[in-house]
Amino acid sequence: MKQFLFLLTGLFLGFQAFSQEVYFSVNQIGFLPADSKKAIVFSPEKIQNNIHLIQYPDSASIIKIKPKPVESGAWGDFNYYEIDFSEIENEGEFFLWHSASETSSPIFKIGSKAYQGxxxxxxxxxxxxxxxxxxxxxxxxxxxxxxxxxxxxxxxxxxxxxxxxxxxxxxxxxxxxxxxxxxxxxxxxxxxxxxxxxxxxxxxxxxxxxxxxxxxxxxxxxxxxxxxxxxxxxxxxxxxxxxxxxxxxxxxxxxxxxxxxxxxxxxxxxxxxxxxxxxxxxxxxxxxxxxxxxxxxxxxxxxxxxxxxxxxxxxxxxxxxxxxxxxxxxxxxxxxxxxxxxxxxxxxxxxxxxxxxxxxxxxxxxxxxxxxxxxxxxxxxxxxxxxxxxxxxxxxxxxxxxxxxxxxxxxxVVEPEFQKTLETFYQEGIDYTITKSKTSPFEVGIPFIWCSNNLMTSLATQLILYEKMSGDKQYQPYLTAQRDWLFGKNPWGTSMFTGIPEKGDFPVYVHTAPYVMLGLEIPGGLVDGPIFRTIHSGLIGLTLERPDDYVGRQNPFVVYHDAVGDYSTNEPTMDGTAGSIILMTYLSKN
CATH class of the missing domain: 1.50.10.10 (Glycosyltransferase)
Known part of the structure; x- marks a missing residue:
């Protein structure tokens, strides 16, 4: 009788855990060995169990990580947790695994050539x-x-x-x-x-x-x-x-x-x-x-x-x-x-x-x-x-x-005193966004106006150029957080560039004629990106011609859809793409 009750309890707990909705948000490209390596896991319910970092393809558990609760600010009723595995520097392919819900993140790399090309x-x-x-x-x-x-x-x-x-x-x-x-x-x-x-x-x-x-x-x-x-x-x-x-x-x-x-x-x-x-x-x-x-x-x-x-x-x-x-x-x-x-x-x-x-x-x-x-x-x-x-x-x-x-x-080309002035202009902007980022579980401090992804890649570029100007490396973890947002450490777990990474979750149903008329999926285009719901709800002519892939992950603060009809969040832009090339080349070089 005791054995039966134990088995019944185990099945019941397993069913309860399995039914829990757990969402992973992690940079799908991955990390350089010396990077700060963080992911976000969130759920409508509290997450009790450890998260495993699993080696792919041999399924070996590298470390167990206790989820660290983070403040959600205006990001809705989800319970958000940070998963930090910065200590791992060995190269390879990995994924994160929550055994109780049998939920995993996408596979990502740790390697010195993760961003090459x-x-x-x-x-x-x-x-x-x-x-x-x-x-x-x-x-x-x-x-x-x-x-x-x-x-x-x-x-x-x-x-x-x-x-x-x-x-x-x-x-x-x-x-x-x-x-x-x-x-x-x-x-x-x-x-x-x-x-x-x-x-x-x-x-x-x-x-x-x-x-x-x-x-x-x-x-x-x-x-x-x-x-x-x-x-x-x-x-x-x-x-x-x-x-x-x-x-x-x-x-x-x-x-x-x-x-x-x-x-x-x-x-x-x-x-x-x-x-x-x-x-x-x-x-x-x-x-x-x-x-x-x-x-x-x-x-x-x-x-x-x-x-x-x-x-x-x-x-x-x-x-x-x-x-x-x-x-x-x-x-x-x-x-x-x-x-x-x-x-x-x-x-x-x-x-x-x-x-x-x-x-x-x-x-x-x-x-x-x-x-x-x-x-x-x-x-x-x-x-x-x-x-x-x-x-x-x-x-x-x-x-x-x-x-x-x-x-x-x-x-x-200016004297050292004026150089300091120019550095201060960049630094003031960086520090202002950092203050705002502290209310976000994803460490992002941009305003989600139309073409927010352009702001994100520009902020990352400003961080790169500030470091080149001043030699000050204190913002490296913050730069990494902005990069990670662009490739999947965001509420929807998606990259914001079409076709990148090749086997990842990225915009497909984009608001462009080559896709709609010819079915062409051209990699490399930066889409407009998420916007405040208050802006989104007031735009003219928005339609969703297909089911929302991220319906369970959406929050009341900002919205993004992979849908042709959502021109406000899923239209690739020429200047946004060109304006990301310094960032992408910096990542490739490093």
Missing amino acids: YQEDLLHFMRQQRCGYNPVLDMVCHEKDGRSFFGPMPDSTYVDASGGWHDAGDQLKYLITSSYATGHMLMAYTLFPDQFEDKVNALGQDGENGIPDVLDEAKWGLDWLLKLHPAPNQLIHQIADDRDHRGFKIPNQDNSDYGWGANSYRAAYFATGKPQGLMQYQSESNGMANIAGRSAAALALGARIWKEIDEAYSIRCLEAAKSLYALGRKYEGVQQGNSFGAPYRYNEETWNDDMEWAGAELFKATGEQSYRDQAKEYALISSNEDSWTVKDSASHYQLYPFINLGHFSLHE
């Missing part, structure tokens, strides 16, 4: 976004971009603005985002020149051409920037508008109509430094220093790099950079994006940071003292006023770019 996936996604000749789709699109509006010539005059990149899942093109994407890739190359492969030619087709692929992609951007500045007083800032949004379409079969029929000419908007809009939705533009400054910075960087590759091209880039910088000085203020029939646009409000970056890069390219002096003035004005890192929230693209690369660029 992922930056190339990001470049592959950038090639998918190319307009003009697209090597991934092997087609030519939008050859008739575009017809002028607000320019010095009569409206509807043809101007050659072909090329560049499609912005996201739509097929608009913006100087606002493309200037930053180009400059970021060029800076990634200057920081890590030996970390990039040469597997494609200038058109993005298979085959070496003696130039690292990151420079081939950046030159695609530089060529477009040069086209958009055809004369000293002319700068095109946007191609197409929300008339593009007529459902998913293959780029060379564009059904949008701007007055010349489907798959024909599209609007090309010239910067004027004044409010623009063809219909009732007017921008709040008051200058053009943001786009002129960023473009000048990218072109000055390109001039320095191409001096050893193609001197004539280098000279052309430098002359354009000088001209654009002068345009920014003349028209201080911001040129915002244009909309047509919808209220959404890029509402950038900052520009001192862009002119700082341009001045620093032009000083390096020319040696002219005035550029450095002006860059220092812009740096002091920009300080942290242009940074989301010291604010609790911001509007969509209000404080763009999401990292001030000018502080880092200028740091290399």
Whole structure:
């Protein structure tokens, strides 16, 4: 009788434990041997049992870990626990196991080469976004971009603005985002020149051409920037508008109509430094220093790099950079994006940071003292006023770019006292986000506004650049936490990059035409990422066309869906992907 009761009790307890919902959140790529190694496990109920770190594939238990309760803050009614296995440095593949519920984490690596080569996936996604000749789709699109509006010539005059990149899942093109994407890739190359492969030619087709692929992609951007500045007083800032949004379409079969029929000419908007809009939705533009400054910075960087590759091209880039910088000085203020029939646009409000970056890069390219002096003035004005890192929230693209690369660029060429000032700007932003992160079980301190993943990769980049500037390594564990969030240590246990890691949980049902129309799953694209539920609930046209994979893991604070219809959280962006290349290359190198 006693034996029967023991067996019955054991079966009952086993059933109860097995029925418990236990969720693991861990970086699915894994960890470098010396990393801080942490995961989060959570459940609607309290978790009583130890978590095992299991070696794969031999199923040997390496250590037993007692879950450490962590504060959940606003993250809902789950019970959250930290699993810390930082002491394990031996290389291999592992997973975490909760025996009572028979629940496990994904398999991940510990190894010195865990992140090697992922930056190339990001470049592959950038090639998918190319307009003009697209090597991934092997087609030519939008050859008739575009017809002028607000320019010095009569409206509807043809101007050659072909090329560049499609912005996201739509097929608009913006100087606002493309200037930053180009400059970021060029800076990634200057920081890590030996970390990039040469597997494609200038058109993005298979085959070496003696130039690292990151420079081939950046030159695609530089060529477009040069086209958009055809004369000293002319700068095109946007191609197409929300008339593009007529459902998913293959780029060379564009059904949008701007007055010349489907798959024909599209609007090309010239910067004027004044409010623009063809219909009732007017921008709040008051200058053009943001786009002129960023473009000048990218072109000055390109001039320095191409001096050893193609001197004539280098000279052309430098002359354009000088001209654009002068345009920014003349028209201080911001040129915002244009909309047509919808209220959404890029509402950038900052520009001192862009002119700082341009001045620093032009000083390096020319040696002219005035550029450095002006860059220092812009740096002091920009300080942290242009940074989301010291604010609790911001509007969509209000404080763009999401990292001030000018502080880092200028740091290399100023006296030690001013270097400390620039370091302090970065550090203040980092410390502010750390304070906010203490209310999160996942150690993240970003505001979950639209494109939150761009903020996350930019914060991680700022941590990297701060360490390079100052030599201060105190934030390494915090950097690791931001990295881990991006690859699965988040409420949904998913990577935020398409196709990374190859056998992991990552965005599949993405808001892009190549996926919807052709079934193409292109690795390397950074999706917009989770947003506050308060924002999500107010957006127009959101639909979930498939069951929510993460329904049991969702919380009342922030939301993410792997669904084509959720354009707010699951749309890969060109500038977000390009803006992650410094981070990904740093991880690959280390």
